[in-house]
Amino acid sequence: MSTSAGYQSPVVTVASALPKRRVDSSVLIVPVVSGGDGEEGSEARAAVVAGPHLDADAVAEIEAALQALGAKGGSEQLTRVVVPALPVTSVLAVGLGKSRDDWSAETIRRAAGAAARSLSGVEHVITTLSDLDLEATIEGLVLGAYRFSEFRSEKTAPKDAGVRKITVLAPDTKAATKDAAAHAEAVAAAVATARDFVNTPPSHLFPVEFAKRAKALGEAAGLQVEVLDEKALARDGYGGIVGVGKGSSRPPRLVRLAHLGGGRKGKKVALVGKGITFDTGGISIKPAANMHHMTSDMGGAAAVIATVLLAARRRLPIDVVAYVPMAENMPSATAQRPGDVLTQYGGITVEVLNTDAEGRLILADAIARACEDAPDYLIETSTLTGAQTVALGARTPGVMGSDDFRDRVAGISQAVGENGWAMPLPEELKDDLKSTVADLANVSGSRFAGMLVAGTYLREFVADGVEWAHIDVAAPAYNSGGPWGYTPKGGTGVPTRTMFAVLEDIAANG
Incomplete structure (x- = not known):
């Protein structure tokens, strides 16, 4: 599973012994x-x-070679040696830190990822890390091996194809073991799909093209697909999506992708992801420094598309319907202005005080529409607020929403290694969104609690009785620093693994 010319994941096989x-x-x-x-x-x-x-x-033999080089086995420390007695070109030792009885799945995942990142020029990886945790090993290796080189010329393109085959050693090759391996491979491939979308530059991934790619992937996976163009959006009252898209020459879209696996009695889950293919801030323009990082402002949409595709691939016995609003936020003579009033889908009027708070406007339309399907649960994710980074840093998503479901999502996020953290939605913040001319303002007049204010805004569009969670991944969706573990520079694919794990939990437990 990948976007058009995107990353092709290595082929994973399970073996019970080293090759002869x-x-x-x-x-x-x-x-x-x-x-x-x-x-x-x-x-x-x-x-x-x-x-x-x-x-x-x-x-x-391995330990003697490592000792000769002074290897110490620190966490994610890598040492490569030649052991002639083994049927491989070389051996790569990856450190897990201090000795103990067991290691977390995330420790194994990061170690595998760090190892895979270092293996330029190697086509085939075999590993005994899988003796500790098979699924975490596969996820770490596939994601660590990830590379995005679609826009490299021959001058700078990698000279090798990278890791193309992964063999994980397991005590047996029974059906259950192979299914666990297939599960991990599918999850990692979905994360890679989200990364591909985020890493594709806005010159090549604008709303119409984004919708086209999502549709092609959806149809190939057997999903029901519907795409609303700018005329249909205006006709049907999607004022937030239309308003944000007004400043761009490249019109907005709303994509609906449906996996109907639950039957008449199964649970229904709605997914919503922010798809701003580039965000200048509009008339409330952003500073020039680091504005190029806004190529990642569709990270939520990328993760949602990847997740619903994965739900279909794994045939989850629930209904999963994704709504993905797509727009480009640009300043121009036709752009919406601070002080304009628009009408969100469903009728709520909004005074736009800051055009750089555009994500909540397109999400509100999609949330309101998603709730018309009467889902049991709704998960929305977006690169929504810089305040997430201020509050929680570059690697910790903020999770808001209905108390019980918020905590469930945050707990699952921590379990899969994406580390979501539950955050409150204090009732008094709604007063900060009062407008003198409309039902709501899109920002508050306070500089504090920006992430929570955005969550409070979105809550206004969630129908009564729908359990919902909002995952703010403003920084976690895009790594602007150096690579670490299985996480490369650029798109990370967060929170794809969280959302899919939540869907699996709902499928299993309701």
């Missing part, structure tokens, strides 16, 4: 720990975490 013959252009990834037997005061050195797939002689 030497594999060209291959690396065996093994986990190591620091400190040998872990006793206090012992010499810091890398010791292999031995599982059933390495015999004592192989372990001894």
